Amino acid sequence: MPMTITVLRLGHRPQRDKRLSTHLILCARALGAEKVIYTGMRDTRLEEGIANVVTEWGGSFVLEYASSHRGIIRNWDGKMVHLTMYGLQAHEAVKEVKEIDEPLLIVVGGAKVPWDVYEEADWNVSVTTQPHSEVSALAIFMHLFQGDATLRHEFPGGRLRITPSHRGKDVEVEGGRRKRGSAKTKSSEST
Numbered sequence: 001m002p003m004t005i006t007v008l009r010l011g012h013r014p015q016r017d018k019r020l021s022t023h024l025i026l027c028a029r030a031l032g033a034e035k036v037i038y039t040g041m042r043d044t045r046l047e048e049g050i051a052n053v054v055t056e057w058g059g060s061f062v063l064e065y066a067s068s069h070r071g072i073i074r075n076w077d078g079k080m081v082h083l084t085m086y087g088l089q090a091h092e093a094v095k096e097v098k099e100i101d102e103p104l105l106i107v108v109g110g111a112k113v114p115w116d117v118y119e120e121a122d123w124n125v126s127v128t129t130q131p132h133s134e135v136s137a138l139a140i141f142m143h144l145f146q147g148d149a150t151l152r153h154e155f156p157g158g159r160l161r162i163t164p165s166h167r168g169k170d171v172e173v174e175g176g177r178r179k180r181g182s183a184k185t186k187s188s189e190s191t
């Protein structure tokens with residue numbers, strides 16, 4: 001297994017991609033990436049939103065901006081998977097990827113992926129060879145790669161922690177206070 005997973009998200013456009021990039025970054029964090037680097041247009045609101053999530057929910061995840069993907073992929077000290085619908089089938093390719101013991105960079109596209117990404121990747125990997133979304137492709141690949149450990153990462157130091165419950169919402173707030181609510185409770189809070 002590699003020491004770390006970093007995700008590189010290409011070509012963020014604040015107007016068009018705000019929700020999708022947020023979902024992608026939250027997916028990467030929840031499933032065990034230690035960092036997301038994004039290119040395209042810098043978006044301080046995106047960065048602030050993710051920083052708030054880390055403060056509230058814990059872990060040491062970081063989001064960084066890079067003006068170009070080129071320096072990131074050329075200087076990457078590890079292996080690189082590029083998720084593209086044109087690549088090798090994920091359930092086959094992942095067998096080789098699992099053999100590595102170096103940091104892994106997973107690249108996901110935006111609107112148009114530059115050709116050098118396909119060339120520099122150690123593996124171009126497709127999830128189903130059908131067009132869908134960078135979020136679903138990332139989630140499925142991370143699960144294939146890490147197995148059930150994907151679902152059991154720890155996020156120490158947060159202000160909020162959910163206790164899984166059959167029905168309703170059970171949230172421990174820093175300091176031991178508990179917030180409970182039924183699924184029917186209307187709330188403007190994200191918890």
Ligand SMILES: C[S@@+](CC[C@H](N)C(=O)[O-])C[C@H]1O[C@@H](n2cnc3c(N)ncnc32)[C@H](O)[C@@H]1O
Pocket residue numbers: 083084085086107108109110111113125126127128129130131132133134135137
């Ligand atoms: C809107 S899609 C663009 C589709 C793109 N032409 C491609 O090469 O997959 C944006 C991103 O979603 C991811 N993606 C979409 N479908 C995928 C699939 N079947 N397998 C892997 N990644 C996929 C890729 O990272 C892609 O760059």
